[in-house]
Amino acid sequence: MVIPTYDEAGNVAWIIERLRAAQPQVDVLVVDDGSPDGTGAIADGIAAVDDQVHVLHRTAKGGLGAAYLAGFAWALDRGYDVIGEMDADGSHQPEQLQRLLTGLLDSDLVIGSRWVPGGSVVNWPWEREVLSRGGNLYVRTLLGISVRDATAGYRLFRRSTLEKIRLDEVRSTGYVFQTDLVARTLRAGLTVREVPIEFVERVRGESKMSGQVALESLKRITQWGLRERWEQARGRRRAASAERELQPR
Template sequence: MTDQQDSRGELAPVLVVIPTYNERDNLGPIIKRLHAALPEVHALVVDDDSPDGTGQLADELAAADPRVHVLHRTEKAGLGVAYIAGFQWALERDYQVVVEMDADGQHSPEDLGRMLDALTRADLVIGSRYVPGGQVVNWPKSRLFLSWGANLFAKIALGARVNDMTGGFRAFRRATLEGLKLHNVASQGYCFQIDLGWRTIEAGFRVVEVPITFTERERGSSKMSGDVIREALIRVTKWGVRRRLTQLGLLRRR
């Protein structure tokens, strides 16, 4: 056991929350990779009633492996709602670290060990595409430009010293989630990640970025839409204006 692994002792057990909607082809391989990289972690599949049978496959995986758990939801309510449900499930149990990870293979489970190592000196670790050592593989230039632009806009509007505010590969300490007002988070998609990151920063928690390799999905289709982009633009602009008015003393800090 390395010194880093030993220092992780207080940060166990770990739960990886994996939201799914029509990810049947991806779910089995990603959980296999997760447990090959970190055999001790647990996974919670939060399935939004996928019509392709993802939920049924998740049940089969859970029946065969006590490290796999399933939370069935009755409708497709969005990424943010699924993650909040997963966080609440974890907080009702003894998990000390809760991780966000996509089911589609874009987040490499092999990077999670370094993120957990960094969590020994942070309250939230973001797997970042946009710090030295981070990279994006096989994305079209248009999608990369959109992501880079969204992160730059959020960074400037919010004054946040985080390069990948939209990144969805994250590790939270239990105390961090307990210190956030999760009950009134209504954001989705890109905006959900910015929302939670900004709440964490505003609450005074320590945020660290760790470089990761982000790879475009090989199977299935992206859930990105124009509505998700518009939501992020509107909400981040609103938060940025509120921040500036607060700095000028024209608005009381909440």
């Protein structure tokens, strides 16, 4: 599991302990973006006594997507067949990881979803729930996909999935990265499955999500959606033109 961190000193040991207890066979990679609060050093101390915990240090805060891309590259280079995402703040419960592992048996990407039947959120204000549900509805409508929680960050990918979706071409670095990878997976003709999870709002530390971040993500999704619709329309026009050329005169 790839766990990106920035100023998560109060959470990193706690979440690793829970994950290692819930799924002892799972290796952990902490990708720390130079946290000034010492998160990286705490992770190093855990890795020194547990050979299933690893730490990748980045020198600057480069965004969620950039941290995951670095973590994916590290895991692919070392031959892992299943590579996952998990937040460091406890919002993604390690005790529910088995749901994702089971879901991956017949899919290429499995998402722990808040917005499918059985999914839920804990300790969220109604405004944030409306923002998340509305944002995901917007994504489904604009991109023409059926995934109900395309912005979710609790995921498992097959190695083959990450190899097929051309990670070298991914340019999204913030929270929109999650939607980007869902869309790429579907465009590659692969299977995305959602399994219900209980998402728990963090109780320690500060959230990296803000209204500005959410608006920036929606802006990027709008650009992608409009570009994709334009390309689809051009494709239909070319097909219609070719069909007319083939008709007898």
